[in-house]
Amino acid sequence: MYEKGAASGGIWYWNCYPGARVDSDTPIYQLFDKELWQDWTFKERYAGWRELRQYFEYVERKWDLKKDIVYNKHVDGACFDEKRHQWLVECSDGSSVYCRWFIPCIGFASKKFTPPFKNLSEFKGDVYHTAVWPQYGVNLKNKRVAQVGTGASGIQCIQEIGPHVKQLTIYERTPNYCLPMNQRTLDPKDEEADKKSGRYEADMKKCYETFAGFQYDFSKKNTFDDTPEDREKFFHKLLIELGGFRFWLNTYKDMLYDQKANDEAYNFWRRSVLKRVPDQKKAELLAPEQPPHPWGTKRPSLEQNFYEVVSLPHIDIIDVNKDKIIEVTEKGIRTESGIVDVDVIILATGFDSVTGSLAQLHIQGTGGGTIADHWKDGTRTAMGIAINEFPNLFFLYGPQAPTAFSNGPSCTQAQADWIEKTLEMLRRDNITRFEPKEETEEDWCKRMKEIWDASLFPLAKSASNLCFSSYARLLTPIQVLVSRK
Numbered sequence: 001m002y003e004k005g006a007a008s009g010g011i012w013y014w015n016c017y018p019g020a021r022v023d024s025d026t027p028i029y030q031l032f033d034k035e036l037w038q039d040w041t042f043k044e045r046y047a048g049w050r051e052l053r054q055y056f057e058y059v060e061r062k063w064d065l066k067k068d069i070v071y072n073k074h075v076d077g078a079c080f081d082e083k084r085h086q087w088l089v090e091c092s093d094g095s096s097v098y099c100r101w102f103i104p105c106i107g108f109a110s111k112k113f114t115p116p117f118k119n120l121s122e123f124k125g126d127v128y129h130t131a132v133w134p135q136y137g138v139n140l141k142n143k144r145v146a147q148v149g150t151g152a153s154g155i156q157c158i159q160e161i162g163p164h165v166k167q168l169t170i171y172e173r174t175p176n177y178c179l180p181m182n183q184r185t186l187d188p189k190d191e192e193a194d195k196k197s198g199r200y201e202a203d204m205k206k207c208y209e210t211f212a213g214f215q216y217d218f219s220k221k222n223t224f225d226d227t228p229e230d231r232e233k234f235f236h237k238l239l240i241e242l243g244g245f246r247f248w249l250n251t252y253k254d255m256l257y258d259q260k261a262n263d264e265a266y267n268f269w270r271r272s273v274l275k276r277v278p279d280q281k282k283a284e285l286l287a288p289e290q291p292p293h294p295w296g297t298k299r300p301s302l303e304q305n306f307y308e309v310v311s312l313p314h315i316d317i318i319d320v321n322k323d324k325i326i327e328v329t330e331k332g333i334r335t336e337s338g339i340v341d342v343d344v345i346i347l348a349t350g351f352d353s354v355t356g357s358l359a360q361l362h363i364q365g366t367g368g369g370t371i372a373d374h375w376k377d378g379t380r381t382a383m384g385i386a387i388n389e390f391p392n393l394f395f396l397y398g399p400q401a402p403t404a405f406s407n408g409p410s411c412t413q414a415q416a417d418w419i420e421k422t423l424e425m426l427r428r429d430n431i432t433r434f435e436p437k438e439e440t441e442e443d444w445c446k447r448m449k450e451i452w453d454a455s456l457f458p459l460a461k462s463a464s465n466l467c468f469s470s471y472a473r474l475l476t477p478i479q480v481l482v483s484r485k
Contacts, residue, residue, distance in 0.1 A: 001065075002073040002091070008065075009056040010107060012049055017133040017153055017348075018140075019160030021048040023302045024407045025244055026186060027194075028215055030055065032204040032413055036062055041191045045184050046302070077362030077370075078102055080391060085432040087392060100392060100432065101423060105412075106357045107397045108404060113349050115148065118327035125331075129347045130157060140344060142166045146333050147346040148325075150176045154348030155301040162309035169340050170310070170317045171325065171333070175286050177269060177295060181302035182243025213402060213410025214245060218253040223261035225252075235268040248296050256296055256455050266295040276307040285317050286310065297460035299404055358398060365389040366435075382436030382444055385415055391435035394419050400448060 005013040022029045026042045040058055043051060060066050074092040081088055087102040112131035114120075120127070128138060130153040144167040147154060155176055162168055194200055203215035210217040219234075226234060238246040247269065254261045273287040286307065310317065323335045332341040359372040367374075367389040374380065374387060381387055384401025386394055396419075397403050402411045426434055452458060 001069045002075055002089075003069055003071050004074045006071050007053065007056070008060055008069065009053055010105075012052040012056065014131060015049050015133070015153075016135060016137070017128075017130040017157050018138075019156035020130075020133075020153070021046050021156065022052065023152070023181075023245070024214065024409070026191070027200045028203055028207055028407055029409055031059065031409060032207070034201070037200060038195060041186070041188055043186060045186060046181055075104075075361060077364065079364045080366055080393075082366065085392065102393045103419065104358060104361070104363075104393070104395045105397070106361075106395075108357055108399065111357050111360045114347060115349050117325060117333075120328045122330055123328050123332075123345060125343045125345065127345045127347065129349070130154070131350070138344075140165050143344050144342040145169070145344045145346060146171065146340060146342040147348055148333075149348035149350065150174070151348060151350050152176075152299075152301045153350065155303055155306055157346060157348055158315075159303060159306040159309045162312060162315055166314065167342070168315045169333075169342065170315065171320050172285060172317055173320050174292055174298075175288060177266075177298070177300040178273075178303040178306055179245065179247055179269075179300050180239065180243045181304050183304050207407060207410040208414060210249075212245075212249050213406040213414070214249055216246065216250045218249065218255075219251060221252055222254040223252040223258070223264050231264065232268070235265070239269065239272060244302060245300070248300055256294075256457070259294065259456065262294045262296070262456055266291050269295065273307060277311050279311060282310060282317055285319055293460035294456040297455075297457045358395060363390065363393070366391065380441040380445060382440040384444070385418065386436045388436050388438045388441050391433050394422075400444065 007013050021044075023046065025045045026047070027037060029047065030037055030040070030042075036059060039062070040055065042055070047055070060069075076090050076092050078087045078089040080086075081098070084098065086098045086100050088096055088098055089102060090096045112129055114129065126138075128134070130149075140161050141164050143165050145161065145165045146169045147158060148171040150158070150170065150172045154170075155178055158168070158170060206215045206217075207213045223231065235247070235251075238250055242250075247265070251265060252261060255265050256262070270287040270289075270291075274283050277283040277286060309315065318335060318340075320335070323337050326334045326336060328334070328345070329339060332339050333345070359370075359375060361371070363371050365371070365374065365387070369389075371387065371390065374389060379399050381398075381400045384398060384403075385396070394415075396412050396415045397408065401415065422434070425431075
């Protein structure tokens, strides 16, 4: 195993910005192996980045993995050798290695996105990106801060630093439909009792059966099957009492498919936000009367006190759709309405997500082109796990799979189980070359389009929407070309 970072954890090695934590609750944000979870208990319902690092260290010890991992090892690219039926993998330190099976596990968010702001390099203050936050931390106390972006990392960062900075100016493109996290510490005795009672195993098993790989799924009812009064009680229970993603993924089954049903959900959510944001101007920016996209067609973020923090008097919000960023100056950010002088700029602008991670590597297939070339006219994969003209290659948590709309461990483990069974079969039958056919990609794209077009997802502009798929299809047969020794 080659790892670019200095320790295991992937995104949880790099993610150390203020407030960074998961949005899947215990016990499902971990590996579903009893050998691991029976001796490990998280301290919080939603684990923070420090505890997640401890968890990965625990997994390494438990499974004795360090002997198989090379850290600080960056893969630049790879080329398939038809004579050997192997990949030649090349690294940035000049080393290379041949392998029969090549499995990039870099996910969909490993290539940070920095907006092309004019004169950004001219800024005399400090610039930080949430994707590569300094491991030693940053002291922002009493600083004037500008933050660009209100995605998941942006929301977490704002609610963490907001009370401590002198001034915070938030540059928002699209409001985030945040949901209450309902964070709490966990009682170790209660968790041990849940393990013994079978709750952990039941929750993890359920993750393989639900729409998004969580331990709960949509209601069997449609929105208007209930009376307005019962609907209000149901929404209140999901959003306020239970918290987390329940309001998104445990709600009425037609919410993501029927616009009127979706409007009901949005209007309830909006009313809940307006109660927490007394400033009408801020409230309209955070929860506009006319939603920019259907509710739930972008992954919402979980918050603990975000709306209270942004309501503080020293925090401003600028809508960049109406007041565009013109350039960065030596002292701050200039929009069409003027300049805001700051000491620090935080870019919470995320990643060149979904396809960017794989496409950034120079992985050359049998057709002579790279993965980026293969996708130049549109993303095409076989089951979101393999690519035609790239034999003996499997990838996890990438495009055309549940990925950004799922619980990460559920998605990756479903895919890893499939890969493991496939490799066992290939070794047993002495198959040395394994490649999905072009018609498999076409069939997969057709299946996804049918699901996609039946939903409200196409009405939202989001790179992560490329991940939309159905869990049930992860285990369908795949047409392949194989070669034996």
